Amino acid sequence: MPELWLPGATRLDIGDHAPTDGGPAKAIAHITWDDNGTAANPLPLAPYEDLVGYFGRNPDGKKVAPHILWDPFVGRFTQFVPADSRSKSLADAAGGTRTNRAGSVVIQVETLFFPYCRWNGTTYARLVDTPCEGWGALNAWIRAWGVPDTWPMGRPTSFTSNRSESVWRSRAGWYAHAHVPENDHTDPGSWPAFADAPYEPFPGAAFFTTGRRSPIIAAMHQRLVAVGCDRYRTHTDLDVWGSGDVASYRAWQQKLGYTGADADGHPGPTSWTRLQVPHT
Known part of the structure; x- marks a missing residue:
């Protein structure tokens, strides 16, 4: 299992942990938007410590705390709940679509930023204009929890809304606050590009057909053996998809807790991401 707490983050556990519902793994992108600057009147960036205190110690702040507070200017992180707990940064109406719990994980990131903030004498109109320090480590940690590098x-x-309940229910990946049903916020406005992945991205379900030959399959074979899911009768033709791959991948799905039709031996994006097949 990946680390419950982001390595290198300051841990400020606010308690009140609760499980998620299961389903497609998600990450939610927010900005703190704690002030309103303009091009004509930029405003100083809020102190990071103020946001830490709000989410970590203020009773009202705890009610809307994310998993992670990220300072993209210097790469600081504070984490308030573990990755496998829900956090509370999304509106979630009683009896409606689940938001904070709608996935195997729903990791929420609040980024210290608002449009036209001023830091060290420079004004930043968009999050992507900041140094985005620490993004690579954050992206990699969330990826390890099965959240694919996709939106x-x-x-x-831009600061516009685009929401689809059916997509939200069925698709793993990253969502802007502006994408989440039952929510009316339009942040984050922009977000950095995904960091270079050290692992093979999911090649798609259609890739895994009998007789397919690829170095990706050989790398997958080696990872399945390494994680204790070796159900191969032979270790020849490592790069050819066959019955041994199906049996071994089924063992991996079962190790992750999948059952029934969800453990059929055919890779899906979440189980594939968590297998961490190296680039070939």
Whole structure:
């Protein structure tokens, strides 16, 4: 299992842990938007410590705390709940679509930023204009929890809303706050590009057909053996998809807790991401 707490983050556990519902793994991108600057009147960036105190110690702040507070200017992180707990940064109406719990994980990131903030004498109109320090480590940690490097509703490029309940229910990946049902916020406005992945991205379900030959399959074979899911009768033709791959991948799915039709031996994006097949 990946680390419950982001390595290198300051841990400020606020308690009140609760499980998620299961389903497609998600990450939610927010900005703190604690002030309103303009091009004509930029405002100083809020102190990081103020946001830590709000989410970590203020009773009202705890009610809307994310998993992670990220300072993209210097790469600081504070984490308030473990990755496998729900956090509370999304509106979630009683009896409606689940938001904070709608996935195997729903990791929420609040980024210390608002448009036209001023830091060290420079004004930043968009999050992507900041140094984005620490993004690579954050991206890698969330990826390890099975959240694929994809935006099912599109990578945010402006402060506009675009919501689909059916996509939200069915697709793993990154969502802007502006994409989440029952929510009316339009942040984050922009978000950094995904960091270079050290692992093979999911090649798609259609890739895994009998007789397919690829170095990706050989790398997968080696990973399945390494994680204790070796159900191969032979270790020849490592790069050819066959019955041994199906049996071994089924063992991996079962190790992750999948059952029934969800453990059929055919890779899906979440189990594949968590297998961490090296680039070939």
